[in-house]
Amino acid sequence: MLELDHLVRRFGDAVAVDDVSFGVTPGVMTGFVGGNGAGKTTTMRMIMGVLALHGGEVRWNDRPVTAADRRTFGYMPEERGLYPKQPVLDQLVYLARLRGVSASEARRRGAELLERFDLGGRAKDKLEALSLGNQQRVQIAAAVISRPEVLILDEPFSGLDPAAVDSMAELLREYTAQGVPVLFSSHQLDLVERLCDQLVILARGKVVGQGSVERLRGGGRLLYRLVLGGDASWLGEYTGVGVVESNGSSALLELTGASTDDLLAEALRRGSVREFAEVRPSVSEIYREVTA
Amino acid sequence: MSERSNGTHEPATLGVWLIVAQREILVKLRDRNFLISTGIMIAAIVASLAVSGFLADRTTTVTVAAAGPGAAQVIQEAGTVADAANKKVSFTTHTVADEAAVDLQVRAGTAEVGLLPNGSGGWKLVGKNTKNDNAATYLGAAVQQLTVQRNAVAAGTSMAALAKGAAVSYSLLETSAVDPGLAKVVAIVFAILFYISSVLFGMAIAQSVVEEKQNRIVEILASAIPVRQLLIGKVIGNTIMALGQLVLFVGAGLIGLSAIGKGAMLGQIAGAAGWFIVFFIVGFLALAGLWAVAGALSTRSEDLQSTATPLTIAIMLVMFLGIFLTGTARTIASYVPIVSIVAMPGRLAEGAASWWEPLPALVLMVAATYGIVLVAEKIYRRSLMQTGGRLTIRQALRVED
Numbered sequence: 001m002l003e004l005d006h007l008v009r010r011f012g013d014a015v016a017v018d019d020v021s022f023g024v025t026p027g028v029m030t031g032f033v034g035g036n037g038a039g040k041t042t043t044m045r046m047i048m049g050v051l052a053l054h055g056g057e058v059r060w061n062d063r064p065v066t067a068a069d070r071r072t073f074g075y076m077p078e079e080r081g082l083y084p085k086q087p088v089l090d091q092l093v094y095l096a097r098l099r100g101v102s103a104s105e106a107r108r109r110g111a112e113l114l115e116r117f118d119l120g121g122r123a124k125d126k127l128e129a130l131s132l133g134n135q136q137r138v139q140i141a142a143a144v145i146s147r148p149e150v151l152i153l154d155e156p157f158s159g160l161d162p163a164a165v166d167s168m169a170e171l172l173r174e175y176t177a178q179g180v181p182v183l184f185s186s187h188q189l190d191l192v193e194r195l196c197d198q199l200v201i202l203a204r205g206k207v208v209g210q211g212s213v214e215r216l217r218g219g220g221r222l223l224y225r226l227v228l229g230g231d232a233s234w235l236g237e238y239t240g241v242g243v244v245e246s247n248g249s250s251a252l253l254e255l256t257g258a259s260t261d262d263l264l265a266e267a268l269r270r271g272s273v274r275e276f277a278e279v280r281p282s283v284s285e286i287y288r289e290v291t292a
Numbered sequence: 293m294s295e296r297s298n299g300t301h302e303p304a305t306l307g308v309w310l311i312v313a314q315r316e317i318l319v320k321l322r323d324r325n326f327l328i329s330t331g332i333m334i335a336a337i338v339a340s341l342a343v344s345g346f347l348a349d350r351t352t353t354v355t356v357a358a359a360g361p362g363a364a365q366v367i368q369e370a371g372t373v374a375d376a377a378n379k380k381v382s383f384t385t386h387t388v389a390d391e392a393a394v395d396l397q398v399r400a401g402t403a404e405v406g407l408l409p410n411g412s413g414g415w416k417l418v419g420k421n422t423k424n425d426n427a428a429t430y431l432g433a434a435v436q437q438l439t440v441q442r443n444a445v446a447a448g449t450s451m452a453a454l455a456k457g458a459a460v461s462y463s464l465l466e467t468s469a470v471d472p473g474l475a476k477v478v479a480i481v482f483a484i485l486f487y488i489s490s491v492l493f494g495m496a497i498a499q500s501v502v503e504e505k506q507n508r509i510v511e512i513l514a515s516a517i518p519v520r521q522l523l524i525g526k527v528i529g530n531t532i533m534a535l536g537q538l539v540l541f542v543g544a545g546l547i548g549l550s551a552i553g554k555g556a557m558l559g560q561i562a563g564a565a566g567w568f569i570v571f572f573i574v575g576f577l578a579l580a581g582l583w584a585v586a587g588a589l590s591t592r593s594e595d596l597q598s599t600a601t602p603l604t605i606a607i608m609l610v611m612f613l614g615i616f617l618t619g620t621a622r623t624i625a626s627y628v629p630i631v632s633i634v635a636m637p638g639r640l641a642e643g644a645a646s647w648w649e650p651l652p653a654l655v656l657m658v659a660a661t662y663g664i665v666l667v668a669e670k671i672y673r674r675s676l677m678q679t680g681g682r683l684t685i686r687q688a689l690r691v692e693d
Contacts, residue, residue, distance in 0.1 A: 048515040050677060067518060075515045081508030086319070097311050098516040142512065 001025060001061065002047070002150055002181050008055030009042050016042045018205035019056070024150070024181040024198075029172060031192035031213075032185040033287060034202030040185040041078045043202070044154050047183075048075050060150070071099050074148030078155050078185075080139050084128035088138055089114065091127065092145050099146035106145065113141040117167065133161055140168060144175070151175055153184040157191055169195055193283040203291040216286050223279040224253045224260070229272030238266065252279065308517045312525020313532070316500060320533050330537055333488075334544045341548030351380040354426050357394045357403035358385050362438075366407060366415065369434035374426070381426045394418060407431060414439075472642065478561055479638030482568050483614035485541055486634050490576060490607045493534035494583035495600065497526055501587025501672070502596055510676055519673045527580040527665075534576055538569060561641055567650050568637035574654065575633040578661035579607070581668030588675040589683045614638055627653045629660035 002024040009017040017039045024030045034040050045051040047058055049070050058065045083091050089110050096106035114120050117137040119130075127135060136159050143153065151172070157165055172195070176182050186192050192199065199216055201209035209216060226232065227250040235251050236243050240258030243251055255263070260276075267273050281289070320326055356367050367383045374381040386403050388394055394406035398420050405427040406418035415435050417427060441451050504510040513522055542565045550558055586600040614634025617625050626635035626645065632653045639645035675688040 045511070048511075050511050050514050071516055073515070075512060077508060077511040079508035079511070081504075081511065083503070083509060084507065094311070094315055095512060095516065098308060098513065 001059075002065075002183070003059040004043070004047065004056070005059055006056035007043060007046055007053060007058070009039075009046055009051060010054050016205055017046065020202070020205070020207055021056075022200045022207055022210050024183045026179045026181045027176055028181065028197045029176050029195055030181070030183045030198040030200060031196035032183055032200050032202065033187075033189060033192055033283075034185075035291065037204075038202040039205040040202055041154055044075075044078075044152050044183070044185065047152055048073060050077075069149075072146070072149040074143040074146060074151045074153075076139060076143040076153040076156055080136070082127050082135070082139060082142060085126055087124050088119065088127055088130070089123035092138070092141055095142050096145040101146050109145050109147075110141070113145060114138075116171075117141060132159060133164055136160055137164060140171070144171065148175075149180060151180055151182040151184070153182070155186060156184050157186055157188055165191070189282075189284040189287055199283065201287060201290050209286065209290040213283065217280045217283070221254065221281065223281075224255065224263075225275060225277050225279050226251050226253060226263070226267065226273070227275035228267060228270075229274060230270070234270065238263070250275075306521075309521045309525035309528065312517075312522055313529035316526055316529030317533055319500075320496065320530075329492075330540065333537075334540060337541060337544045338548050341545065341552060344552075346552075351382055352426060353382050353384055354405065354424060355384045355386060355403045356405050356407050356427065356431070357388055357397035358407040359388050359390055359394050360407075360409040362409075363387070363407050363415075366431060366434050366438060369438055370430040373433045373437065374430045379426075379430075381430060383430070405431070475638075475642035478564065478641040479634075480615050481545065482564075482637050482641070483611045483634045485538060485568075486572065486614070487607055487611040489534045489538050489572070490579055491604060493530045493537075493576070494579055494586075494603065494607070495596075496533075497530045497580050497583040498587035498590075498596055498600055499593060500526055500530075501584050501676075502590050502593050505588065505590075505676060506592050514676065519676060520669060523581075523584055523669055523672050526584060527577060531573065531576050531580055535569070535573055538572060542569065560643060564637045564641035567640055568633070571633040571636060571650070571654065571657065574657050574661055575630050578630065578657075578664040578668075579603075581665040581672075585668045585671045585675075585685070585688075588672045589685065589688060591678075610634060627656060629657040632657055 004020055004022055007017050007020045008015070020039070020043055022030075032040050032044075042051060046053055047065075049065075049067060060069045086094075089107070092110035092113070093103060093106040096109065097103055101109070111120070111123060114123050117134075117140070119134060119137060122130060122134070127138060130138065140156065143151065143156075153172075156168060156172075160168060172182055172184070193213060196213055199210065199213050200207060223244060226235070230249060232246055232249050232251045235241055235246065235253065238258070240256055241263060242254040242256045244254055245252040253263075264273065264276055267276070358364065358367060364385055364387065367385050371381075371383050374383075386397060388397060391408055394403075394408055395418065397403040398406045398418055401420065404419070404424045408416050408418065410416040415431075417423075417431060419427075440454070444451050444454050504513065546558060546562055546565065549561065582603055583600070586603055587596065589599045590596050610631050611634065613625055613631050617635065622635055622639065625631045626639050626649070628635075636645065636650050636653050640650065671685060671688045675683050678688070
C-alpha cells in the first residue's frame, strides 16, 4: 500500500500541493484527475523523490519510503524523455540496469516488451527514428521493464491511438491483477471512468474528492431518464417530480417525493413507456461538480 | 532530491555510477566523429614529428662559386670546421675563372655565394640579395684559421703554441638531456593537449547533461538512482575517455620522438609526460564537475554556448599561462591548481623543477579538486530539475532541493 500523508510542496510563495493525503491500494487502478496546474505532476514527482517534500510523508508498506524502495517503482514522467540517438533496446536495458536488473535479464525483458508492442523489429533503431506513438510505447516499456512494485504514470494515455490505449490498458490491468498499486493521471475522464476502480480528484493543490468510482457516482445527484411513446410535457405538472431537462417524448427527472413505481404506473396509464432508467452522474460530471 | 529520503543508501545504488560511466564510454566509442577526429589528431602528431625530424636531419649544402688560388683550400677547411662544430652543413665548389664568372653564377642562383680574393691578401664573399649564414660563419672561420696558421708559421711558431692556455671548458651545473628549444616545444604541446582534451571532453560532459535535461529523461534517472551517482558516472566515464585519448596522443608523440632519433631525450620528456597525465587526471575531474554544472545550468543545448563560455575562456587562459609564463611567475603557477596541469610538467620537461616539486603541487590540486567537485555536485543537483530556462549559478544555489 502506497500512502500519501499530508503532502505539502511550495514553489516560492505558491502552494502547489496543499495537504494532500490518499492511498494507492494494491490490486486496484487509481485514477488521478484534475485540471492543469492542479498539482498532479508535482504530487507524482514527490512520490518518486524527484522533488523534495516540504511537509508530510510518503509511506510504502507502513513505513516512510526510501530511495531503495523507489528504485522498485516504475515511473513515467509527464514530460516524456529517453535518449533520441540511442537504439531502442539499448536504452531500455540501460534504464533497467539502473534499477538493478542484470544486463542479460534486462535484454530478455526488453525484447519481450518490444515484441508485445509490435516493435520487435525496431529494437536496433534509434529512438528518434520511431513515430511519436511508437516512442510513447517505448516510454511505457521503460516504465515497466524493471517489473515495478508500484506504477506511477503521469498522463500515460496522452498521444496514444485507440489501439495503443487498449494495449496500454491491458498492460495496466495485468499489473493490478498481480497486486501492483497503479496510480495514473489523465485528462481523459471517460478513460478514467472505464479503467479505474478508485479516483482521486485534485483541484488547486487539494484533494476535493476521492473514493471508489461507484461511491463517488453514488454520492452525486441521482436522476432518471424517462422516454415515452407520446408527449412527455405532462411530467412538468406531476407532483413529486422535478424536470431537469425535457425534449419532446423524453425527459430527465429528479424524484422529489414520488416513488419510481408511482411514476411508472402513471406513465403506463398515459401510454407506452420506451425507457425508464437511473442516470448516475459520469465521472466528468462529478469532476465538474467537485472542482467548481 | 530530498536528503531525508536519501539518508539510507542500499549498497546496490553505490556502484550504479559504473553503469552510467559505461554508457558514457560506449556512446563516445560509437560516435564516428570522435573516432575520426582522434585518428586525425594522432596522424597529425606523428606527421609533424616526422617533418621536424626530417628537417633537423637534413644536411644543408651550400654551393660556392670560387675563383683565385687557395679558394678550394678555404672551402675544404670550412667543411672541416662545420664538421667539428657538429653541424650538418656541406660545401660544394664551382671553380670559375674570374670575378665576372662568380658574379654571373651568384646572380643566376647556381651558387649561393661567391668566394674571391679581395686583392689585399684577404678574401671577400659575394651574395645575391641575402647573406648566407652558413657561408658567413664557416667560410669566415676557415679563412681566419688558415690565415692565423700561415702567419704563425711565418713567425716561427705553430697554431698549437699560439693557442696554448687558451682553452675554455664549459660545464653545466644542472645537466639536461633536453635542449631548451625542444623543452619549450614540449611545454607548448602539453598546454595545447590540455586545452584540446579539456574542451573536447568537457563539452561532451556538458552536452550529455543538457541532453538528459532537455529530453527530461533526467526525471526517470533521478527517480532510479541518486543524482550524485549520475554525476560521478558521467565525470568518471568521460575522464577515462579523455585520459585514453591523451595517452594515445602522448604515446604517439613519444614513439615519434624515438623514431626520429631523439631517443636520448625520451627519459626526461617521458617523465614530464607521465606527470602531465597524472596532473591532467586530477585536474580534469575538477573541470568535469564544472562542465557538468555548465550543462545543468542550461535547459537546451542552445543555451550551452553561453553557460560554457566562461569555462572555455578559463581553460584557454590556463593554456596561455602555461605557454607564456616565465621565471618566478611560472614557478608559482606550477603550484596553482589547474594551471599546474600545464606549468609543472613544462618545468619538468626543461629540467627546471626538482623531482619532489610535483608532489606538493599534486596535493594542492587534489584538495582543490575535492572542493570544486563538492560545490559542482551541489549546483548540478539543484539545477537539474529546473527546466524554466537558463540559470545563473547564484539562482541555482538558491534553488531548494
